[in-house]
Amino acid sequence: MKARDLMRRDLTSVEPDTLVHEAVYIMEQSGLSTLPVVDEEGKLVGIITEHDLIQAALPEYFEMLHSVTFLPNLNQIQKRLKEMAFKPVSEYMKEVFSVHLDDEDLHIADLLIRKRLKQIPVVDGEGHLVGVIRRIDILSRLIR
Amino acid sequence: MILTVTLNPTLDKFYWVEKLPLSLERVEEEILIRAYKSWGSAGGKGINVSVFLACMGVETVAMGFLAGHTGQIILRDLLEKGVTANFVWIEGENRTNVTIIEKGKEYHPVKIHEEGPRIPTHAQELFLKKYRRMLKRAEYVVLAGAIPPGIPETAYRELALEAKEAGVKAVVHAGRRALWEAVKTGPFFVKPDVREELVVGDMPVRTEEEIISAGKKAIEYGCSACLISHHVTGDILITPEGIWEYEIGVPPTAFKNLVGADDALVGGIIYKLLQGEEIPEAVRYGMAAGAASLEVEAKMCLSPAAIEQEMKSIKMEFKEPL
Structure with a gap:
């Protein structure tokens, strides 16, 4: 099965200059935890996830501790998030893995597992975002 | 790719009932009406056109505003039907439009249409950005349906002008002032919605x-x-070349569901225009799609074979040159 047969044709996305609080609002309203980032032409340029934003809001020493046990409360994270709110998502987005419309399911599943991705964007020959494939889209197809 | 704009999407809910007691004979009691069948689907004129086209194998992107749980249901239905969705998410809840169809009176349904959520200014700006981006990849854009609270009635005029600048053919399928403001920009195709009022602009069309x-x-x-x-x-079709009259061969007593027939008509016209048909012949196919839709309980007839069969019942007559 090819990407075009598996993908959700949902183009919910943000642009690099979308502000973090706007991206959080879109995630909240749409129920999506991952948003593709597209340029003015609709071409995929990155991805922004809830995880990226939480990670960016955590204190730097958290990387070493790997636990929030040492944090007294969420005030520090909240303060940091409020500072991030009016910054563009381009400051926090990641480089993105994508697949093409005619890529095979095995290749897509491999990418999702190896790169620990929840979803992967699908692009056409010119790099336009045309859909997304979630892990659950492959799982549900395989289990039928 | 065909772009459709539905500024006020809806969850269309249909209830089929044996009898609809519209007079209160026993005023002391509440009226309970049991539906022997019910069904729901994503709706709104542009969305219906997208669903029709997607089922015919045409690549189509639906745009507009989605909100709340109803918005999630609308999105899911569209994705399942092969429509690409590119909506702006807003707070609140999309509207639900209810149609009650009484057995034996299918040609005379009772409808309750909600107003829809208010669209905030920042969401309108976001929509416009997305719209301009999608126009670059579109062949036709369909501007259709009701204008939600918060959006000016001149919205289709602005969107039609944007389409014109981008070299995209606009099809406007709306009513009242929203339609006429857009007409003034000279869109490619106009299908006035005269369900509520038999006027186009300020002109009666009786x-x-x-x-x-x-x-x-x-x-x-x-x-x-x-x-x-x-x-x-x-x-009646009016073009710079002349005037055509069309008549479907389905009597009102054979109607099963009126909702969506007009949208199937618009979808059918675009489907044939994409195949290179001239406007009058494309309209004949659209009329067949609309007529076939009237004869099924589902919102639209999505069977190419049934539409082709219906073509035989469509009378098309060239009336006079313009």
Whole structure:
């Protein structure tokens, strides 16, 4: 099965200059935890996830501790998030893995597992975002 | 790719009932009406056109505003039907439009339409950005349906102008002022919605003469075609080349569901235009799609074979040159 047969044709996305609080609002309203980032032409340029934003809001020493046990409360994270709110998502987005419309399911599943991705964007020959494939889209197809 | 704009999407809910007691004979009691069948689907004029086209294998992107749990249901339905969705998410809840169809009176349904959520200014700006981006990849754009609270009635005019600048053919399928403001920009095709009021702009369209007069006005503004319902089973097409009359062969007593028939008509016209048909012949196919939709319980007939069969019942007559 090819990407075009598996993908959700949902183009919910943000642009690099979308502000973090706007991206959080879109995630909240749409129920999506991952948003593709597209340029003015609709071409995929990155991805922004809830995880990226939480990670960016955590204190730097958290990387070493790997636990929030040492944090007294969420005030520090909240303060940091409020500072991030009016910054563009381009400051926090990641480089993105994508697949093409005619890529095979095995290749897509491999990418999702190896790169620990929840979803992967699908692009056409010119790099336009045309859909997304979630892990659950492959799982549900395989289990039928 | 065909872009459709539905500024006020809806969850269309249909209830089929044995009897609809509309008079309160026993005022002391509440009225309980049991539906023997119910069904729901994503709706709104542009969305319906997208669903029709997607089922015919045409690549189509639906745009507009989604909100809340109802928005999630609308999105899911669209994705399942093969429509690409590119909506702006807003707070609140999309509307639900209810149609109650009484057995034996299918040609006379009772409808309750909600107003829809208010669209905040920042969401409108976001929509416009997305719209401009999608226009770059579109062949036609369909601007259709009701204008939600918060959006000015001149919205379709602005969107039609954007389409014109981008070299995209606009099809406007709406009513009242929203339609006429857009007509003034000379969109490619106009299908006035005259369900609520038999007027186009400020012109009445009750008689054949009045319809032709309104259509001529649209052509003067630069439209390539204007299709106006004459009565429930007939339409009149006005183009710079002339005037055509169409009549479907389905009597109102054979109607099963009126909702969506007009949208199947618009979808059918675009489907045939994409295949290179001239406007009058494309309208004939659209009329067949609309007529076939009237004869099924589902919102639209999505069977190419049934539409082809219906083509035989469509009467098309060239009336006179313009």
